[in-house]
Amino acid sequence: MLTIDQVSKTFFPGTVNERKALVNVSLEMHEGDFVTVIGSNGAGKSTILNTIAGRIPQDHGQVLLDGREISGQKEHQRAARIGRVFQDPMAGTAPNLTIEENLALADRRGAFRGLARAVTGAKRERFAEELKVLELGLEDRLKTKVGLLSGGQRQALSLLMATFSGPKVLLLDEHTAALDPQRAELVTRLTRQVVEAQGLTTLMVTHNMNQALEVGNRLIMMHEGQIILDASEEEKRGMTPDDLLQRFATLKGAALDDKTMLQ
Numbered sequence: 001m002l003t004i005d006q007v008s009k010t011f012f013p014g015t016v017n018e019r020k021a022l023v024n025v026s027l028e029m030h031e032g033d034f035v036t037v038i039g040s041n042g043a044g045k046s047t048i049l050n051t052i053a054g055r056i057p058q059d060h061g062q063v064l065l066d067g068r069e070i071s072g073q074k075e076h077q078r079a080a081r082i083g084r085v086f087q088d089p090m091a092g093t094a095p096n097l098t099i100e101e102n103l104a105l106a107d108r109r110g111a112f113r114g115l116a117r118a119v120t121g122a123k124r125e126r127f128a129e130e131l132k133v134l135e136l137g138l139e140d141r142l143k144t145k146v147g148l149l150s151g152g153q154r155q156a157l158s159l160l161m162a163t164f165s166g167p168k169v170l171l172l173d174e175h176t177a178a179l180d181p182q183r184a185e186l187v188t189r190l191t192r193q194v195v196e197a198q199g200l201t202t203l204m205v206t207h208n209m210n211q212a213l214e215v216g217n218r219l220i221m222m223h224e225g226q227i228i229l230d231a232s233e234e235e236k237r238g239m240t241p242d243d244l245l246q247r248f249a250t251l252k253g254a255a256l257d258d259k260t261m262l263q
C-alpha cells in the first residue's frame, strides 16, 4: 500500500556538514498498518516522514502509494491522500481563523482553494458532528479563533483536520510530545479511534517507548538512517521499554555490519 523502496537522503553532501539522514531505507506497509517509529536523536525519523509527505526529495529510491510512484508529486499534491500532524500544536492549524474556517480549509484540501473558507449551513452541521467525537465541547465553539484554544485542544483539532478529507496515509511526528500527560493520553486515544474508524495506514514517530509498544500493530526502530528493528504486533506484545533499550544497545553496535540482525 505504502512502499518505501531503497530510499536514501544525505544533507549537505561532500561538505563538512554532511549528514546521512536515510541510508537505503525500505519499508512495506499494508493497508491499515499502524507502525510506531522510535530511535535515537537524528536517526532519520522525521526525514522518512518528510520524504513520504513530499517535503524533502530523496536522493535515491522510490516512494509508492498503491503501487504508484509519487516521488514526482509536490507536497500539496500529496496532501489529499497523506495527512500529517506535527509536534507543535501551532503547526497544523491557522490561529487567526475560527474553528469552522480551519475545518473548511481541511475539507477542501487538494481542491480549488478560492472559496476554501466559506462555510455553509450543511457544512457547519457536519463540522459540529465531527467535533463532537473529540468530546472537548469544540462543537459549541465553531466561531472561536483557534489561537485561543489550549495546546491539547489544538492538537485534537489538528488530528481531525489531517484526517478530514479522507486521506489514505496518516503521518504523526511526535504529535503528543508537547502535551501534558493527560492531554497526551486524550490525543493518543483519539488517534487510535480515527485510525481504526478510517482504516488509515499510519506512521507514528514517538520518543515514548510505552506509547510505541501500546499503540499500533508494528514497531520499527531507527538508528543512523537505517531501520535496525522491525517488530510485528506479536513480537512487541511481550516487550517492555527495558527490552527495547536492550535490543537497541545490542543492535546499534552490530547492525551496520551484520544485516542478518536487521531481519
Ligand SMILES: Nc1ncnc2c1ncn2[C@@H]1O[C@H](COP(=O)(O)OP(=O)(O)OP(=O)(O)O)[C@@H](O)[C@H]1O
Residues within 6 Å of the ligand: 011, 012, 019, 020, 021, 039, 040, 041, 042, 043, 044, 045, 046, 047, 048
Ligand atoms: N532540513 C535539513 N537540513 C539539514 N540537515 C537535516 C535536515 N533535516 C534533518 N537533517 C539531519 O538529518 C539527520 C536526521 O534528522 P531527522 O530530523 O530525520 O532525525 P530524527 O530521528 O527525527 O531526530 P529527532 O528525534 O532528534 O527529532 C540529522 O543529522 C539532522 O541533523
